[in-house]
Amino acid sequence: MRKVFQAELHQVGEELIQISQLVTEALTKADAAFRGADVELAQDVISADARIDFLQNDLDERAIDILALQGPVAGDLRMIVGALRMSASLERMGDLARHIAQLARLRYPALVVPSSLRATFAEMAELDITISTQVGVLLDSRNVELVPEIQAANSRINELHRSVFAAIASPDWNEKPVTTVDVTLASRYLERFGDHGVSVARKVSYLVTGQWQPEAYAQ
Amino acid sequence: MRKVFQAELHQVGEELIQISQLVTEALTKADAAFRGADVELAQDVISADARIDFLQNDLDERAIDILALQGPVAGDLRMIVGALRMSASLERMGDLARHIAQLARLRYPALVVPSSLRATFAEMAELDITISTQVGVLLDSRNVELVPEIQAANSRINELHRSVFAAIASPDWNEKPVTTVDVTLASRYLERFGDHGVSVARKVSYLVTGQWQPEAYAQ
Numbered sequence: 127m128r129k130v131f132q133a134e135l136h137q138v139g140e141e142l143i144q145i146s147q148l149v150t151e152a153l154t155k156a157d158a159a160f161r162g163a164d165v166e167l168a169q170d171v172i173s174a175d176a177r178i179d180f181l182q183n184d185l186d187e188r189a190i191d192i193l194a195l196q197g198p199v200a201g202d203l204r205m206i207v208g209a210l211r212m213s214a215s216l217e218r219m220g221d222l223a224r225h226i227a228q229l230a231r232l233r234y235p236a237l238v239v240p241s242s243l244r245a246t247f248a249e250m251a252e253l254d255i256t257i258s259t260q261v262g263v264l265l266d267s268r269n270v271e272l273v274p275e276i277q278a279a280n281s282r283i284n285e286l287h288r289s290v291f292a293a294i295a296s297p298d299w300n301e302k303p304v305t306t307v308d309v310t311l312a313s314r315y316l317e318r319f320g321d322h323g324v325s326v327a328r329k330v331s332y333l334v335t336g337q338w339q340p341e342a343y344a345q
Numbered sequence: 346m347r348k349v350f351q352a353e354l355h356q357v358g359e360e361l362i363q364i365s366q367l368v369t370e371a372l373t374k375a376d377a378a379f380r381g382a383d384v385e386l387a388q389d390v391i392s393a394d395a396r397i398d399f400l401q402n403d404l405d406e407r408a409i410d411i412l413a414l415q416g417p418v419a420g421d422l423r424m425i426v427g428a429l430r431m432s433a434s435l436e437r438m439g440d441l442a443r444h445i446a447q448l449a450r451l452r453y454p455a456l457v458v459p460s461s462l463r464a465t466f467a468e469m470a471e472l473d474i475t476i477s478t479q480v481g482v483l484l485d486s487r488n489v490e491l492v493p494e495i496q497a498a499n500s501r502i503n504e505l506h507r508s509v510f511a512a513i514a515s516p517d518w519n520e521k522p523v524t525t526v527d528v529t530l531a532s533r534y535l536e537r538f539g540d541h542g543v544s545v546a547r548k549v550s551y552l553v554t555g556q557w558q559p560e561a562y563a564q
Contacts, residue, residue, distance in 0.1 A: 314530065
């Protein structure tokens with residue numbers, strides 16, 4: 127019985143890792159589509175999001191079955207409840223990658239972001255991809271030393287997000303209003319992606335150490 | 346034992362209702378602060394959000410205790426897991442109300458939204474307040490006939506959200522870029538608020554009927 131239980135718990139962990147890998151792949155492709163106005167790649171990301179949703183649902187049903195059939199307590203129970211929450215955050219990260227791809231598709235063949243902000247958006251997306259990748263490694267290794275790194279990457283994203291608004295507020299900003307809308311939304315999506323990544327990282331850390339990491343790092 | 350369990354389950358339900366009422370109050374005040382450039386009221390909403398976060402945490406801990414101590418199965422188990430998810434959505438709705446208040450505070454003594462879009466934003470906020478109020482009634486009464494009404498209100502919000510972007514894209518839009526940013530974000534916050542409300546409503550409906558409501562209504 128205990129052996130079956132451990133196998134099922136392990137399976138939930140594996141599924142979380144798998145979802146995080148799909149999320150990393152989604153954002154990597156969405157970013158390439160966004161930077162390169164690649165409408166086929168954008169479409170791939172949009173279509174592939176259903177797979178993430180399916181896996182989240184599958185993981186959640188498995189977790190509920192474990193709760194019903196095994197009645198876990200203490201650390202195992204917290205792990206299952208944590209998995210339910212982490213799967214929700216990862217699913218949302220998938221949605222945000224899809225939103226970036228949708229913006230790329232909407233403005234095709236034009237690029238979404240004007241040249242003055244492309245380096246900023248490239249850095250934000252790279253940091254998000256790093257966060258998502260590190261979250262996958264963290265889920266697998268439970269090496270909580272990664273958590274401050276993930277938080278530091280997110281702090282840098284927050285800085286870049288603020289710098290986007292500062293650029294829009296400056297007298298040099300002469301873009302069309304729809305471009306301002308697109309840039310605002312894209313920056314918001316990338317900022318939220320990082321927040322969800324940190325949220326997953328903090329939950330892993332809590333499950334491993336029994337203590338909550340401070341909310342922000344170097345902020 | 347069974348009696349204690351039912352009392353605890355009831356307590357979780359009561360706490361969900363209480364949180365939904367605080368969320369409704371938060372958005373009602375945030376909307377008034379937003380429309381009236383009332384910085385004290387905005388500050389109230391921002392401060393009061395900690396209470397929603399506290400109650401969410403309290404509810405979650407109670408739910409985990411029930412899982413650990415009572416080992417609920419079947420419908421009771423789904424109700425507890427559902428409560429964990431609904432509390433997360435409600436907490437997020439509280440955050441979004443806070444974001445609206447923060448925009449009001451940031452632009453004080455000016456109004457955030459230019460006169461041409463004030464009626465649109467007023468309608469969106471009213472629909473969100475209706476959704477949040479109806480979600481509270483639904484949590485209390487479990488009258489699933491409210492669910493299509495909640496979904497219809499959200500569909501109308503989505504329409505209004507799109508109309509905001511259409512207004513910004515029109516040649517008549519002569520607002521400053523920062524106003525475009527504010528309007529984009531505020532519209533996005535109000536749109537997300539409705540989505541979370543629908544998400545809670547669909548979960549209640551699932552718990553009561555055992556079936557998922559279709560994702561959208563009249564869309």
